[in-house]
Amino acid sequence: MASISKYPPISTWETLLQRPTQSVEAIEAIVDEVFLAVKQEGDAAITRYTKRFDKVELTAAFVSQEEIEQASALVSNDLKAAIQQAKSNIEVFHAAQKTARVDVETQPGVRCWQEKRPIETVGLYIPGGTAPLFSTVLMLGVPATLAGCKNIILCTPPNAKGAIANEILYTAALCGITSIIKVGGIQAIAGLTFGTSSIPKVSKIFGPGNQYVTVAKQLATKYGVAIDMPAGPSELLIMADKNANPAFVASDLLSQAEHGADSQVVLVSTDETLLLETAKQVRIQTQLLARQSILEKALENMKLILVKSDQEAVDLINFYGPEHYIICTDNSSFFVDSVINAGSVFIGKYTPESAGDYASGTNHTLPTNGYAKAYSGVNLDSFLKNITFQEISKEGLQTIGTTIELMAEAEGLMAHKNAVSIRLKSIEDESK
Numbered sequence: 001m002a003s004i005s006k007y008p009p010i011s012t013w014e015t016l017l018q019r020p021t022q023s024v025e026a027i028e029a030i031v032d033e034v035f036l037a038v039k040q041e042g043d044a045a046i047t048r049y050t051k052r053f054d055k056v057e058l059t060a061a062f063v064s065q066e067e068i069e070q071a072s073a074l075v076s077n078d079l080k081a082a083i084q085q086a087k088s089n090i091e092v093f094h095a096a097q098k099t100a101r102v103d104v105e106t107q108p109g110v111r112c113w114q115e116k117r118p119i120e121t122v123g124l125y126i127p128g129g130t131a132p133l134f135s136t137v138l139m140l141g142v143p144a145t146l147a148g149c150k151n152i153i154l155c156t157p158p159n160a161k162g163a164i165a166n167e168i169l170y171t172a173a174l175c176g177i178t179s180i181i182k183v184g185g186i187q188a189i190a191g192l193t194f195g196t197s198s199i200p201k202v203s204k205i206f207g208p209g210n211q212y213v214t215v216a217k218q219l220a221t222k223y224g225v226a227i228d229m230p231a232g233p234s235e236l237l238i239m240a241d242k243n244a245n246p247a248f249v250a251s252d253l254l255s256q257a258e259h260g261a262d263s264q265v266v267l268v269s270t271d272e273t274l275l276l277e278t279a280k281q282v283r284i285q286t287q288l289l290a291r292q293s294i295l296e297k298a299l300e301n302m303k304l305i306l307v308k309s310d311q312e313a314v315d316l317i318n319f320y321g322p323e324h325y326i327i328c329t330d331n332s333s334f335f336v337d338s339v340i341n342a343g344s345v346f347i348g349k350y351t352p353e354s355a356g357d358y359a360s361g362t363n364h365t366l367p368t369n370g371y372a373k374a375y376s377g378v379n380l381d382s383f384l385k386n387i388t389f390q391e392i393s394k395e396g397l398q399t400i401g402t403t404i405e406l407m408a409e410a411e412g413l414m415a416h417k418n419a420v421s422i423r424l425k426s427i428e429d430e431s432k
Contacts, residue, residue, distance in 0.1 A: 038190035086359035093361030109396020125207030132165035141175030147383035157184020237322035250281035261297035
């Protein structure tokens with residue numbers, strides 16, 4: 001169990017808050033190997049690496065409609081109802097993100113507007129690893145469908161029997177996704193990047209994953225495929241004051257720690273007693289939970305940090321840029337107003353992070369490893385492109401033309417200038 005870091009000076013924050021992730025260099029070699037093989041050999045490489053990494057030899061990569069129907073029949077009615085309620089909340093929140101077309105006349109005769117168009121072909125990566133994350137199907141499938149993406153390809157690793165979790169298949173069908181492929185890990189990202197006989201090439205890849213998937217997604221961008229964000233091992237930071245409930249705080253820390261051995265949880269407080277009581281609750285609750293080996297490994301990365309003031313806490317939290325950020329203080333408005341870097345924020349003692357993971361409506365595909373300083377979590381706009389349009393009348397060009405000519409000439413781009421000049425002369429000749 002982690003000891004308390006008391007009043008760490010700013011000079012130590014970078015070392016103190018270091019994530020427990022492998023360096024990119026340590027992972028790049030195998031990612032490069034798989035990408036090269038998939039690019040050259042296609043499905044043969046996909047099959048070989050699936051056997052190597054997932055210990056299963058597939059006879060068919062695509063999930064059949066019969067498999068989907070059989071899997072859906074095995075999901076309990078209670079769980080189906082829960083998934084449907086979560087889907088409804090996610091739809092409500094993401095549908096509300098739709099914006100109207102922006103249409104303005106910047107000056108008489110010069111009209112500019114912006115419209116959104118869906119990305120035509122997208123790949124959704126659903127982790128299967130230690131827990132089949134069917135909730136991620138909702139988080140990616142719902143906004144992709146709302147955005148109007150024409151081709152939605154879902155990749156997820158098979159289990160040892162070559163099957164996909166019943167819940168993943170049911171949820172995918174509920175979202176209207178029918179192109180489901182039994183491929184995971186680096187080879188899935190490579191397949192979506194290059195396209196194979198069984199995996200369509202996509203324009204953008206979405207979804208969280210382990211460190212290998214994260215590096216694979218970053219490599220995909222070198223081959224012209226966009227990604228939602230770098231999203232690796234899960235992390236949570238909680239800011240709690242002396243009035244927070246240690247049992248509640250501990251339960252939230254454990255809820256993220258159980259994602260994987262490389263997850264990181266951080267507790268910041270101005271009250272040492274709260275830190276000590278929470279650490280005690282973590283020990284107690286760990287013994288009552290499954291996945292203890294994962295929890296114990298992840299808890300080796302836990303940080304308990306005592307700070308002198310709320311302002312110092314804010315500065316440290318924004319420096320860290322947490323994926324998930326829980327505020328459990330009496331003066332929560334101060335912390336909410338001070339948020340600069342965070343993926344998703346949870347406020348108050350009755351707002352567990354797991355609500356956002358499943359059913360409140362916000363998206364749980366979020367930037368990790370400090371990328372919250374520059375990236376947003378997945379949202380409706382993630383599946384859309386903003387395209388600008390402009391239309392200039394004869395009168396408008398007469399008004400703006402000289403400006404364009406002067407700027408183009410100053411940059412030495414005379415063909416740019418001529419494209420305006422030739423039109424202005426035509427207008428002048430017409431008026432004679």
